[in-house]
Amino acid sequence: MNFGILVVDDDEEILGAIEKIVQSEERRVFTAQTLNEANLTFDEESVDLVISDLVLPDGSGIDLLKKVKKINDDIPFVLVTGNSTVDTAVEALKSGATDYITKPFRAVELKTLVENILNKVKIIKENESLKEEILRLKGYEQVVGKSKAMQEILKIIEKVKDIDATVLITGESGTGKEVIARLLHQRSKRNKNPFVAINCGAIPDALIEDELFGHVKGAFTDAVAPRVGAFEKADGGILFLDEIGTLRMDLQVKLLRVIQSREFAPIGSTNVRKVDVRIMAATNSNLQEMVREGKFREDLYYRLNIIHIQIPPLRERREDILPLLRFAMEKISLRLGTKPKDFSRSALEAMLNYDYRGNVRELENIVERSLALSEEDKITLNDLPEEVKQKKEENLSDESKGKGAILSYVENNGLDAYLQRIEKKVITEALLKCNYRKSKAALLLKIQRTTLVERMKRLNIPLRKDNCEDDSETETN
Ligand SMILES: Nc1ncnc2c1ncn2[C@@H]1O[C@H](COP(=O)(O)OP(=O)(O)OP(=O)(O)O)[C@@H](O)[C@H]1O
Ligand SMILES: [Mg+2]
Incomplete structure (x- = not known):
């Protein structure tokens, strides 16, 4: 790992000495003799550690320290002080210096100090690259979607990411509704603003209104302090209402009103607040059916369902x-x-x-x-x-798989491959039923015995029962 070290001292000799002490293969050392020069270097180069004299011809090391801290609080800073009064030391640490060293110092003293500091920097840097890696894994290119259905969904996201219409995401539990909502947020212009997710199904009925709209101080007995609701938290960003199908009827009315007017009032307040929030909702229940049964408001359903993303089961x-x-x-x-x-x-x-x-x-x-x-x-x-x-x-003719699965299998592997799978499955079942007596199986299948044997060979079905046992653990790769 490479480090950049900025060394600042107006005394050329000391500057050279420090440079020599901290120099090593994986470090780049930059030197400066004035505050101005130090500032310029800091702006230009990638610096991981600053070692600076307290007294500089055109200012103080503390000025440089303040600037560094303002730009990046994580960069360690070592002040070199001229005399060992407790005052300067305290002042240095108070201003945010990581450590200080008093002149004259021994080479080994500074060497150890720098070593210790850079070890910590290294851990922080490693952690950061790990975090970046994780973010990358969480990121766009990593929402897996090779299938036609998922490719369609990704296309829809690109199309609608920057319009403000509400989006309804439906799909069975665990299909990736939240992942898709977060992806849309990431891809949209709103991505600098928050993505706030509220799980309507997980919050007790009595609290959900508070959660969504917040309250003002004194709104109810326990309201000793104001509370910011999800709508306000999500201002400028996206509010994701998960399990929307569980929302109480009276709150459905309120939600509809907020979506239409883009304004709301916290509980206990008559002051309406304007918000710029894009709404996304998700559910694994059939909202249309709920509307028919009178359990979900039709008007809200149409409001939410402007863009519909349906994620098929895996x-x-x-x-x-x-x-x-x-x-x-x-x-x-x-x-x-x-x-x-x-x-x-x-x-x-x-x-x-x-x-x-x-x-x-x-x-x-x-x-x-x-x-x-x-x-x-x-x-x-x-x-x-x-x-x-x-x-x-498993075989694919299984009813429970539904037509979608069969079609998508055929789209990928071709009709012949699919028909072969079925043929193999049916013949194997017939053989098992007849205890592998081929004549009997042929009779059951209404084909000639010779045809059966031919097909068994073509389909790689073992000709004898003893060979047809599951060879599960024979590895070929
Ligand atoms: N297309 C995908 N690519 C990568 N990971 C996915 C994908 N879809 C789902 N996942 C992962 O599967 C898990 C479940 O996804 P998610 O929470 O989005 O599902 P959900 O539909 O919201 O489920 P529920 O209805 O139970 O709330 C998560 O860990 C998510 O990261
Ligand atoms: Mg979810």
């Missing part, structure tokens, strides 16, 4: 499973501080065939659990939960 966009597995592995291993692992072939197959009723969240949980359990350098079938293991021999 099992209907299976192309996303593999990239999501990789992404989850990377993200979770980084969080746990462990090395990411590959999946064995059979484990991968099981993961790709699984239904994920809990969608991406369930996928992440499985990855985390299997990473914790796995003892080998790969995640094997045995590390996976029972219900995933059982899905290894």
Whole structure:
């Protein structure tokens, strides 16, 4: 790791001496003899540590210290003082210097001091690059969406990111509704302002109004201090109303009014406040049905539903499973501080065939659990939960998968591949039912025995029962 050190002293000899003491391969040392020169260098160069004399011809080291602190409070600053009075030392530390050293000093003294300080800087810098890495992982290019459906959603986001229309995001639990809302915020012009998320389903009924609109002091018995509500917090940014379907009817009315007028009054106040907030809402319930049943206001529904983003369940966009597995592995291993692992072939197959009723969240949980359990350098079938293991021999004709899944499979792999999968599944089932007696199975399938054998060969179905046992743990990759 490279460091920049700025050394300031008007005495050329001392300046040279300090430079020599702190010099090393991974450090760049800049020198200055006046306050002015020091200021210019600080503005130009990347400086991680300043060592400055207290008395300079055109000012004081404290002036430089103040400027440095103002620009970046994290940059350590060592003051070099001429005499060892307690006063100057105290003054130096009070002004925010990291440390001070009094002239004359021994080389080793300064060397140790600088060493200690830079070690700390190094940790801070490393932490920052880790944080950046995590941010990158959280960032745009990392919202996984290879499938056609997700690509469509990403396109919609680009189209609507900077208009102020409300957005309604629907999808089963764990499909990524919040991720999509945050992505839209990130991509929008409002990204410098807050993204405030309120989970209407998680806040008790009695508190939700307070949470949304805040209150003034004395609004009710317990209101000893004013409280800023979500609408005000989100001013200039985006307010994300999660689980909107659980919002009480009377608050639905109030919300509608705020959306229409862009103004609201905190509880206990008659002073209306104007806010510039873009509303996004999410739900995993069927709002349209709730409207029909009279449980959700129709007018609010239409207000929220101006732009509708519907995220399909993961099992209907299976192309996303593999990239999501990789992404989850990377993200979770980084969080746990462990090395990411590959999946064995059979484990991968099981993961790709699984239904994920809990969608991406369930996928992440499985990855985390299997990473914790796995003892080998790969995640094997045995590390996976029972219900995933059982899905290894899954087939796509299963009714529960729905038409969307089949079409999306065909779009990716072609009709022939899909038909083959079904053919293989049906023949295998027939064989099992007939205890692998081919003549009987052929009869059941209403085809010739020879045709059956031909097809079994073509489809790689073992000709004998003993070979057809699950060979789950034979790894090929
Ligand atoms: N497309 C995606 N790319 C990367 N990560 C995703 C994606 N979709 C979801 N996730 C991850 O899955 C988890 C669940 O996502 P999120 O909380 O957005 O789902 P949700 O639809 O809001 O769920 P719920 O209805 O339970 O609130 C999060 O950890 C999120 O990071
Ligand atoms: Mg959510």
